[in-house]
Amino acid sequence: MNLRIGHGFDVHAFGDGDHVMLGGVRVPHVRGVVAHSDGDVVLHALCDALLGALALGDIGQHFPPSDMRWKDANSIDFLRHCHALVREHGWMLGNADITVLCERPKVGPHAQAMRETIAIACGVAVDAISVKATTTEKLGFTGREEGIAAEAVCLLVRE
Numbered sequence: 001m002n003l004r005i006g007h008g009f010d011v012h013a014f015g016d017g018d019h020v021m022l023g024g025v026r027v028p029h030v031r032g033v034v035a036h037s038d039g040d041v042v043l044h045a046l047c048d049a050l051l052g053a054l055a056l057g058d059i060g061q062h063f064p065p066s067d068m069r070w071k072d073a074n075s076i077d078f079l080r081h082c083h084a085l086v087r088e089h090g091w092m093l094g095n096a097d098i099t100v101l102c103e104r105p106k107v108g109p110h111a112q113a114m115r116e117t118i119a120i121a122c123g124v125a126v127d128a129i130s131v132k133a134t135t136t137e138k139l140g141f142t143g144r145e146e147g148i149a150a151e152a153v154c155l156l157v158r159e
């Protein structure tokens, strides 16, 4: 088989702060997120999608939250590591599609910057990376603005 699909999902609770990191982009917000690293749900979901496609476990196994090396880590480094594993195992990232779930902050104005940041980190064309968002119509923990979530799917193509 010359194709692999991967799926990732991540959640972080909102906490004190004035911004959230999303797709490697600093997005101003009235809250921050509670996390061991920078709490970037977009990049964490994408890392898990890449690892899932490779059947190599999940982000917490590669970067344990008990390890102080990852305290306040920049999640773009996690993505670079996961993408390097993709290449080492003989695959290329075909495309990735990411959905952010939150009422706020609005993602649309920052989506292009996120796409470009992810594309550069993975060495792929920007049109291979999709970032979009939805509210959950004020339902559930995202609807109550208690936290933020992201889902990602990716397709790997044999080199």
Ligand SMILES: Nc1ccn([C@@H]2O[C@H](COP(=O)(O)O)[C@@H](O)[C@H]2O)c(=O)n1
Pocket: 101, 102, 103, 104, 105, 106, 107, 108, 109, 133, 134, 135, 136, 137
């Ligand atoms: N955090 C968000 C949520 C949504 N958007 C954009 O708004 C559109 C409408 O959202 P609905 O949940 O009401 O369908 C959505 O399609 C996104 O384009 C956003 O930018 N940021």
Ligand SMILES: C[C@@]1(CO)OP(=O)(O)OP(=O)(O)OC[C@H]1O
Pocket: 010, 011, 034, 035, 036, 037, 038, 039, 040, 044, 059, 060, 061, 062, 063, 064, 065, 066, 067, 070
């Ligand atoms: C990213 C890691 C790094 O220690 O911690 P968190 O920033 O808390 O994020 P999470 O999405 O729970 O993934 C687990 C860890 O790998």
